Structure formats: structure tokens, C-alpha cells
Amino acid sequence: MAHAPKHKFQMTLIAPEKGMSEIFSKIAKKMRVNLQVVKGGELNAIETVQNLSPDSCDVILARRIVARHLHQHTAIPVISVELSTLDLLRILQPYVGHVRKITLFRTDSPLSGVNYVAHALRMEIHQCIYTTLEELKHKIRTLERDTDLVIGGILAYDLAVPLGFAAINIVDEEEIACRAINDAIEVARFQRKERQWNLRLETLMNTISEGVIVLDEYGTVRCSNPAAERLLNCSHASIQKKHILDVMPGLFTEKELVTHTALHARVHDMKGKTLVVNRVPIIFQKKVMGTVCTFSDARHIQQAADNLRKKVKSRGFTTRYTFDDIKTRSPRMQGIKELGKLYASTEASLILCGESGTGKEVFAQSIHAASPRKAGPFVAVNCAAIPEGLLESELFGYEEGAFTGARRQGKAGLFEIAHTGTLLLDEVSDLPLSLQGRLLRVLQEKELIRVGGTQIIPLDVRVICATSRDLSLQVEKGEFRADLFYRVNILSLTLPPLRERPEDIMTIATPFLLERLHRPPAANTLDEQLGPYLLGHSWPGNIRELRSIMERLVIVANCSENISHWGTLLSSVWTPSPSVSEPAESNHEPSLPHLTGKQPLHCSAALKDQLRTAERNIIESTLNFYGQDIGKATKALRISRMTLWRKLTRQ
Numbered sequence: 020m021a022h023a024p025k026h027k028f029q030m031t032l033i034a035p036e037k038g039m040s041e042i043f044s045k046i047a048k049k050m051r052v053n054l055q056v057v058k059g060g061e062l063n064a065i066e067t068v069q070n071l072s073p074d075s076c077d078v079i080l081a082r083r084i085v086a087r088h089l090h091q092h093t094a095i096p097v098i099s100v101e102l103s104t105l106d107l108l109r110i111l112q113p114y115v116g117h118v119r120k121i122t123l124f125r126t127d128s129p130l131s132g133v134n135y136v137a138h139a140l141r142m143e144i145h146q147c148i149y150t151t152l153e154e155l156k157h158k159i160r161t162l163e164r165d166t167d168l169v170i171g172g173i174l175a176y177d178l179a180v181p182l183g184f185a186a187i188n189i190v191d192e193e194e195i196a197c198r199a200i201n202d203a204i205e206v207a208r209f210q211r212k213e214r215q216w217n218l219r220l221e222t223l224m225n226t227i228s229e230g231v232i233v234l235d236e237y238g239t240v241r242c243s244n245p246a247a248e249r250l251l252n253c254s255h256a257s258i259q260k261k262h263i264l265d266v267m268p269g270l271f272t273e274k275e276l277v278t279h280t281a282l283h284a285r286v287h288d289m290k291g292k293t294l295v296v297n298r299v300p301i302i303f304q305k306k307v308m309g310t311v312c313t314f315s316d317a318r319h320i321q322q323a324a325d326n327l328r329k330k331v332k333s334r335g336f337t338t339r340y341t342f343d344d345i346k347t348r349s350p351r352m353q354g355i356k357e358l359g360k361l362y363a364s365t366e367a368s369l370i371l372c373g374e375s376g377t378g379k380e381v382f383a384q385s386i387h388a389a390s391p392r393k394a395g396p397f398v399a400v401n402c403a404a405i406p407e408g409l410l411e412s413e414l415f416g417y418e419e420g421a422f423t424g425a426r427r428q429g430k431a432g433l434f435e436i437a438h439t440g441t442l443l444l445d446e447v448s449d450l451p452l453s454l455q456g457r458l459l460r461v462l463q464e465k466e467l468i469r470v471g472g473t474q475i476i477p478l479d480v481r482v483i484c485a486t487s488r489d490l491s492l493q494v495e496k497g498e499f500r501a502d503l504f505y506r507v508n509i510l511s512l513t514l515p516p517l518r519e520r521p522e523d524i525m526t527i528a529t530p531f532l533l534e535r536l537h538r539p540p541a542a543n544t545l546d547e548q549l550g551p552y553l554l555g556h557s558w559p560g561n562i563r564e565l566r567s568i569m570e571r572l573v574i575v576a577n578c579s580e581n582i583s584h585w586g587t588l589l590s591s592v593w594t595p596s597p598s599v600s601e602p603a604e605s606n607h608e609p610s611l612p613h614l615t616g617k618q619p620l621h622c623s624a625a626l627k628d629q630l631r632t633a634e635r636n637i638i639e640s641t642l643n644f645y646g647q648d649i650g651k652a653t654k655a656l657r658i659s660r661m662t663l664w665r666k667l668t669r670q
Contacts, residue, residue, distance in 0.1 A: 028207040030200070031055045031071060033064040033081035033089070036173045038188065039100075039196075043080065046196045052204065068093040073214065077207035080199055082172065084126045096210060098203045100196070102189045104132035107170070108139070109194065110187060114168065115140050118185075122147055122162060124155065124171030159184075230294075234310040238263050238276045241309070250316060252290055263312070270296060270312075277307050286317065293317040336396035336436065338384040345378070345385060346527065349520035355512055363389035368462065368507045370447075371485040373514030376563030379485040380445065382514065387441040392481060395440030398433050403449035411454055415461070417470035434467055437480045447484040447507070448493055455500045462506050482507065517558040517565060521640045524553050527562060528569050535573045540585070548585040550644050551655045555637040556595050568593050638666060 030052055034040035040056045047054035055076070057067045068079055068089055079097045081089055086099035107130065111121070121144045123130065129146045137144040149155040152174065159178045162169070169179040169186040176188040189195060224231055230247030232240055240258050248255055251266065258266045263276070270287050275298070282298040294314045301309040345356055362369055363386045371379040380399060387397045405413055416432030434442060444450070450458065461467045466477045484507045493499035517524060525546050533539045558564055568589075575592050582588055638656065645651040653663050 027051060027053045028077045028204060028211075029053050029055070029075060030203055030207070031057060031067070031076050031079045033057050033059070033067070033079065033085055035059065035082070035085075038173065039082075042193055042196045043200070046193060046200055050200055050204070052200060064089060065092050068095065068097075071095055073210075077210060078203040080203055087127075096203075096206045098199055098206060100199045102130060102170075102195065103198075104130060104136060106189070106192065106195055106198075107133065108136050110170065110189070110192065111136065111140055111142065115142075118167035119143055120163075120166050121145070121168045121170060122166050124149065124158070124169065124175040126150065126172075228315075230314045232258075232263065232266075232312045232314075234263055234276075234312065236277075236306075236308050238310070240266060247314070250292065250294065250314065263310075271298065276310065279307060287314070295320055336398050336440070338388045338393075338397045340381045340384040341388045342385045345381065346523075346530065347520070348522045348526050349515075351515060352520055352523060355514065359386055359512060360389055362386060362510050362512070364391070365510070366481055367509040368481070369483045369510040369512070370490070370508050371483065371512050371514065372490075373485075373487065374516045374561055375487050376561030377514040377516055378562055379487075379514060380443065382512065383441070383443045383483045383485060386483065387481075390441070390481070392440050396437055397441050397443070398437040399443040399445060400433050401445045403446040407451050407453075410451070411457070412470050414454070415457070415467050415469060416472075418472040429469065429472075432467070432469065434461060434478055434480055435476060439479050441481045441483060443483045443485060445485045446487070448486040448488040448490055448499060452498075452500065455503045459500065459503045459506055462503075517561045521554055522643060524558075524565065525550055525644065527565060528553060531566060531569045532573060532576075535570075535577075537577045540582075545585055546644075547651070547655050549589060551637070551641055552586050552589050554640040554644055555633070634666060638663065 030047065032040065032043050032054055034043065034056055035058070037058075040058065044054055044056060057064065059067075064081060064085055065088065069092055071079070071093065073095060076095055079086075079089060079093065079095055080100055081097060083099045083101040086097045089097045107123070111118075119142060121142055123133065123144060123146045125146055125148050127148065127150060129148060133144050133146060136142075147158050149158060155174060156178060159169075159175065159182065162179075162182075162184065166184060169175060169184045170189060171179075171186070173188055176186045179186040224242070224244035227244060228246060230250045231242075231244045232247050233242035235241050240261050240263060243255060243258055245255075248258070251258070253266075263270060267287065267289060270285070271282075275282065279300055279302060281300065282296075285296040285298070287294045287296050293316070295317050296312060296314040299311045299313075300307045301311065342356060342360060345352075347353055347356065359382055369386070371382055373379050383399070384397060387393060400413065402410065412430070412432065414432050414434060416430055416435055418429045461478065462482060465479070466475050468475055490499055490504055490508070494501045494504050528549065529542050529545050532545055533542060553565075560567070571592050572585075572589055576582060576585075576588060579588065638652070641652045641655055642649070645655070649660060649663065653660055656663070658666075
């Protein structure tokens with residue numbers, strides 16, 4: 020017996036006699052099926068089913084001969100109630116040894132497999148086929164008197180019993196009724212699921228903003244939605260069963276209609292509109308069985324793209340850099356980069372320490388881009404750049420009327436904007452003490468209350484802090500709260516200044532120049548000619564200073580016709596600070612600090628030592644840059660091997 024459905028199925032039974040309706044009603048009640056009984060014959064049944072709709076009836080049940088005719092008059096599934104070979108075996112088994120000769124009356128066609136039942140039960144079963152009532156009466160009257168049992172429907176039963184024959188009415192068999200209702204439940208369940216799926220699909224097609232046209236394997240339109248008809252300026256009926264190339268001439272070639280490859284963003288002009296069309300094949304058993312075409316008005320796509328771009332860019336809540344953008348040959352920096360990737364997979368607070376211009380925000384963006392939060396916003400705020408009076412409302416937001424000049428509808432703070440993403444607090448060391456306590460609470464409780472508000476707003480934000488100062492020293496001086504320091508200093512990365520990783524100077528400078536120069540030379544030319552000039556500088560402004568100098572060089576180089584030596588061109592636009600030594604053996608004397616009358620005369624000896632140290636540093640940096648290749652180093656420094664050796668061994 021089938022399980023009772025969650026929502027009762029609605030069934031209609033066509034019953035020519037009372038006994039059939041009683042048995043089916045009894046079984047339907049047990050199975051919790053709503054059964055409507057219609058009494059009458061075939062003509063009455065046809066009139067009844069024509070008035071039924073799929074909303075009021077899931078399945079129709081009728082005897083075999085009636086069911087056959089009802090199929091032609093309704094779209095509702097019709098289940099035939101009839102005897103099966105198994106039913107016949109079950110009915111006859113109790114009569115084994117008591118009856119030998121049996122006549123089975125059937126309409127239209129014999130029951131298959133009867134001979135196997137007869138052989139198994141050692142009985143003689145004769146099938147008698149009739150098509151009309153008069154034929155049935157005649158066959159029963161002429162039935163041989165040695166027939167032990169008559170089996171058939173209610174008509175055969177009613178005619179055989181008065182003539183003294185033992186008879187069985189198969190419609191009175193509960194097993195047959197039970198099986199028929201079980202079959203009907205399975206069909207109804209399938210039909211209901213299919214109708215629900217079709218309703219979902221129809222709702223989707225009717226509500227989607229894109230135009231959708233479904234084609235069969237021949238390119239004929241089989242389905243379309245209102246958006247497609249609106250974009251094509253045509254009615255539903257006018258495009259159904261038409262070839263797609265008749266509906267949208269020139270959209271595809273005949274070959275493209277049968278290709279297994281999807282086509283995306285095809286631009287097609289039609290009736291004064293520019294449409295962006297996609298084609299996706301429906302593939303079954305490696306054959307294209309149809310195609311789904313979607314298309315949109317190009318103006319709407321452009322407008323949406325512009326709006327999104329303006330919104331995202333104006334708010335600046337996206338990342339521009341990843342770890343791939345951090346180029347380094349420094350083993351120390353490579354280790355820090357790998358540690359940053361490890362930290363990206365965690366949710367813990369992080370402090371980035373380093374001098375100004377060492378790339379702290381680039382690292383923060385890279386960590387966000389490699390984290391599980393990469394789909395969320397990246398919000399950066401410089402705590403030193405916002406006046407103290409505005410910083411609280413910028414960070415935590417405010418409600419309407421919180422202060423004079425506040426927006427009428429209030430404003431979300433940067434913490435709220437960074438929800439599900441990352442918030443970078445740059446120069447966190449400049450955060451006023453009055454706000455440090457509130458920041459600590461937000462970090463601990465992961466919730467905030469806007470300025471002037473009362474509602475608690477939950478947060479899901481990872482906080483990265485950046486500073487160019489020693490926060491532990493500030494804690495000792497009482498300029499930074501110790502509890503906040505311990506809360507944000509769960510993880511830390513210290514980025515070394517450029518002077519501590521000279522091997523990265525040309526790694527940064529050369530690609531920068533090659534990207535921007537109109538007529539870039541070979542990379543090794545830039546390395547050899549600029550390396551000696553750049554490696555000796557201490558770069559107090561770090562990467563920011565280096566990029567600034569390279570930007571200046573690009574401007575001049577792009578305006579120059581012939582460049583004989585890149586080092587000479589650099590010298591014409593850049594005068595290094597006093598900490599810089601010119602390449603050795605050049606025609607220029609090292610730049611020295613101006614002496615004042617207050618300085619002692621013996622200072623000259625100290626200056627000489629400083630110059631020798633600077634010279635030695637330049638030589639060592641150049642050797643490191645060229646991998647200890649003395650030939651390349653002497654060529655770049657424009658000195659001989661003996662001079663190089665003498666300067667390195669001089670005490």
C-alpha cells in the first residue's frame with residue numbers, strides 16, 4: 020500500500036455498478052485519498068471527464084474498456100482497472116483440486132499469460148472475448164454445462180449466476196482496487212511534481228528580466244518569455260514554431276546552431292536595438308537536442324555596469340593589490356610575504372609595522388585578497404588624516420540628529436561598511452586616547468552603537484592596524500592603551516625599510532620603468548646603468564621615494580630623443596641627499612655637508628672616514644646586486660679590478 024500523500028490526491032472513479040464504487044471508496048478511505056464516484060457508463064463518463072480540470076482531479080480510474088475511450092477526451096491521466104495474470108493466479112489458487120474447467124470473460128482482447136497460470140494450477144482455462152452485451156449474453160447461454168467456474172466483470176457475473184454457474188466478479192476483489200489506487204497515487208505524485216516544476220519554470224521565465232528563447236534541435240522556437248517578446252517587439256504566438264533565424268535574422272550561422280560550444284556576449288542589432296545575446300546548447304548523449312538563448316538590451320547592461328563601477332570606485336572599498344604584486348628578491352622579505360599568506364587564512368587581529376613608504380597598505384590589501392573575506396569590502400582609514408572631532412562618527416557612524424550638521428537619515432560608519440570584510444586602521448598610533456577605549460570594546464564584543472543611537476549593531480569585521488611608530492614605546496609613555504595594544508597585537512608583521520634590502524631596489528625600479536617608458540631598453544641595460552646610482556642611496560622615503568624618482572625619470576626619458584647613458588640622465592633630474600655617494604671614479608666629488616664656523620676642525624678626519632665607509636657600502640651593494648660577479652661590478656662602477664680590490668682591503 021502506498022504511503023499517504025502530504026496533500027490528499029483528488030481522484031475520480033467511473034463505476035458502472037454499486038459494488039465497484041463501494042470497494043474503491045473503502046480502499047480510498049484507508050489510503051486517505053479523496054475519491055469522487057461517478058456512476059454510469061461510457062457516455063456518461065465522457066461528459067464527466069470533459070468537465071474536470073487538473074486542479075480538481077489528479078487521476079481518473081475506470082474499467083479497461085471505458086478507460087481506453089476516456090484517454091481521447093481528457094488530458095488528465097486515466098488508470099485502467101483490470102485483472103492481471105497475478106490477480107488470476109491469486110483468485111484461482113484456493114480452488115485448486117476443486118475446479119477443473121474455467122471460463123474467463125474479457126472484452127476486446129485476451130489476458131496474456133493465462134496458459135502459464137492454467138499449467139501451474141493444473142486447470143483448463145478458456146478465454147471468451149466479447150465486444151457487446153448481446154454477444155456476452157449469447158456466449159453465456161451457450162456455455163458448456165461442465166464449466167466449473169465463470170470469471171468476469173459484473174455483467175458476466177449477473178448473467179452466469181441465474182443460469183446456475185458458479186461465478187466470481189473480479190471488481191469485487193479488493194486487491195485489484197488496492198493495486199489500481201496505488202498505481203493512481205504514483206501517477207498523481209509524478210504529475211503533481213511535474214506540474215509544480217513547470218509552475219516554477221513558468222514563474223522564473225515570466226519574472227526574469229532577460230529575454231529567454233528555447234529552441235529545439237532544428238532551431239525552431241519552442242518557448243519564450245515575456246521579456247523576450249518585449250525586447251523583440253512581437254507577440255508570443257507570432258514567434259512560436261518559427262525558426263530562430265526568421266525571428267532574429269543573422270543572429271547565428273547554421274553551423275553555430277548545432278555547435279557544442281556555448282557563445283557568450285554576441286552583439287546583435289535588431290529593430291533599432293542593440294542586444295547582447297548568449298547561446299547555450301542543450302546536450303543529451305553527446306548530441307545537441309536544443310538551445311537556450313538569452314539576451315538583454317545593451318543599454319541596460321552598460322547602465323548597470325556604469326552604476327556599479329561608480330558606486331564601488333567612489334567608495335573605494337575594493338583591493339588593487341595581491342601577494343603577486345609584491346616582487347622581491349630579498350630572503351627576508353620573501354619570508355615575511357609567506358608569513359602574510361599564512362596570516363591571511365586566520366581571523367585574528369594583525370599589526371603591520373614599518374617606516375612610511377614600506378608598503379603596509381599593499382600588504383594589508385594582499386592579506387584581505389587572500390583571505391576567506393576576499394568577497395567582502397576592504398575599507399582603509401588613516402587615523403591621522405581625520406580630525407579628532409570627526410573620527411568617532413566616521414568610524415562608528417551616527418544617527419539622525421546626533422549633532423549639528425548630521426544627515427537626516429544618519430550615516431553608517433566605516434566599521435559597518437566593512438561588515439563581512441576587512442578594516443585597515445592606518446597610523447593607529449595617532450588614534451586619540453578617548454577613542455581607544457571604544458575601539459577596544461568594539462573589537463572584543465564585535466558590536467557597536469552609533470553616535471547618538473541606542474540600537475546595538477552586530478559586526479563581522481577583521482581589523483588590521485598599521486603604524487610607523489613603536490606602539491610598545493607609546494604604551495610605556497601612556498600614549499597608547501596597553502589593553503588595546505594586547506588586543507590588536509595578536510599577529511604582527513614588520514616590513515623592513517628599503518635600505519635593509521638593497522637587492523629589491525632594482526627589482527622594483529626596473530619593472531616600473533619598463534611599464535611606463537615609450538621606448539624601453541633591455542632590462543639588463545637599466546640594471547647596469549642605474550644600479551650604481553640607486554644602490555648607494557639610503558632611501559629614507561622607501562618605496563614611495565623610489566617610485567617618485569622613477570616617475571620623474573620616466574617623464575624626462577619619454578621626452579628625450581637619444582639616451583646615451585641612463586645613469587647620466589638620472590643625474591640630470593635627481594640630486595641625491597647628503598647620504599648618497601656618486602658612483603666611484605666619476606668626475607663629481609662626493610657631496611659633503613656645509614661646514615659652519617662652530618664646527619671643530621678635526622671633524623674633517625671623521626668626514627674622511629665616513630666617505631670611505633660610504634664608498635665601501637656602494638661597492639659591496641653593487642657586488643651583491645650582480646651576485647658577486649667582479650667583472651660586472653667593476654664595469655658598472657667604472658673602476659679597474661685593482662682599484663676595487665684596493666678599496667675593499669683598505670683599512
